[in-house]
Amino acid sequence: MPFQFEHLRTLTALVDEGTFEAAARALHVTPSAVSQRIRAMEQAVGKVLVRRTTPVATTPAGDVVLRHARQVLVLDADALGELGTGDTDPLLPVAVNADSLSTWFLDALAAVTERLGPAFEVHREDEEHTTSLLRAGTVMAAVTSTPEAVQGCTVERLGTxxxxxxxxxxxxxxxxxxxxxxxxxxxxxxxxxxxxxxxxxxxxxxxxxxxxxxxxxxxxxxxxxxxxxxxxxxxxxxxxxxxxxxxxxxxxxxxxxxxxxxxHLYWQRWNLRTPALDLLTDVVRRHAAAGLHPL
Structure with a gap:
């Protein structure tokens, strides 16, 4: 896809921060620069990617590009980490229902940070709706009650x-x-x-x-x-x-x-192999086996 790396980083910052002004502060550029980069991406694909609401929202085309952007950024962070030149741990956005978060899932996240050190952004959402965050490219993995895999994701049983x-x-x-x-x-x-x-x-x-x-x-x-x-x-x-x-x-x-x-709960994740995401999947699988009834 005809996108520059900085443009992809700008799109994720804009969605995460919610406004052009907040994204500009996070990226240490001007709001005009953020707007120009988004407009350049939209011109490249010939489609509107971002609705200029408050906070901003991605269009269906924007969901596709956002998912691509996050994957590129994760792969970049992993590569820099293996080379020993990265200055930050990768950010793993995940979605989970409130009851799992309060009973067994937080222990899984803690076990991952002890071994690898990624930073997590947890989106709390009902288990019937976490897949919408996967489709939108907002998260890389989710605990869900949906057994059908979201496009671009793999799915496995966790338990009941x-x-x-x-x-x-x-x-x-x-x-x-x-x-x-x-x-x-x-x-x-x-x-x-x-x-x-x-x-x-x-x-x-x-x-x-x-x-x-x-x-x-x-x-x-x-x-x-x-x-x-x-x-x-x-x-x-x-x-x-x-x-x-x-x-x-x-x-x-x-x-x-x-x-x-x-x-019944399932684990859906991007069909993308990274050390952090693979480790998270393994640890979630083991903690679910201990904290849930067999499915």
Missing amino acids: MRYLVVCTPEFDARHLGGRRDTALLARAPMVTFDRRDDLQDRFLRQTLSTGHRGPRHYIPASQDFARAVELGMGWGAVPEAQCARALEAGELVPLAPDHPVDV
Whole structure:
């Protein structure tokens, strides 16, 4: 593709920083220089690559070029690292769902930095939507619930994250008749992660064939979500790893022990061989095997 290296670096900086002014500061050039480089790239391919919004957004053509740019920059950083002339570690942007990040994925990242030293930019996104970041070239790899490989990526199974539907004994007494009556869950207060979180509703559809009609609390952080359930704000589907201690201590009670909510997780990564990405894949594979149920 007819792009200069500095132009590719400028595109990634523009997308990462969000504005022409911020990209100029990161690159130590003027905003006019950033604009000229982007315009030169667009003229080279005859297509608009960047929408001039705030923050900027790539077009479908821009997604293709951005993915190419990031791959070039990663390969360049790897080559300089092997030659011993690189002055910075490669930046690996990855996408992961909040519950994986809070339970097992962060340990994998720490293990990689101990051995190789890349810098990570973690994008937290629902597991059903992380592949959109791969398609856009925003990240190099992602934990996802999508088994079909994104174009230009490989996919492999990681395992199953198990969620248990739980509440406090006090919540059970107040809203479920003290009998853990799941038939009453549809009208009882519920904790959900955000408006795209479908786990609790999926449980209701599968077990009661109904939707939720009671109050909803939106708690968009994994640890805080589990804490909200422990405080009795509502019932919810909590990762098994996060509620095991509270269940053992009697601080939480299981509402449907025979009906866990299972989410199958996969690892998708660019089909590009680099030492950092290969090591990350190997470490993620091993940590997933220890922290997830077999798929």
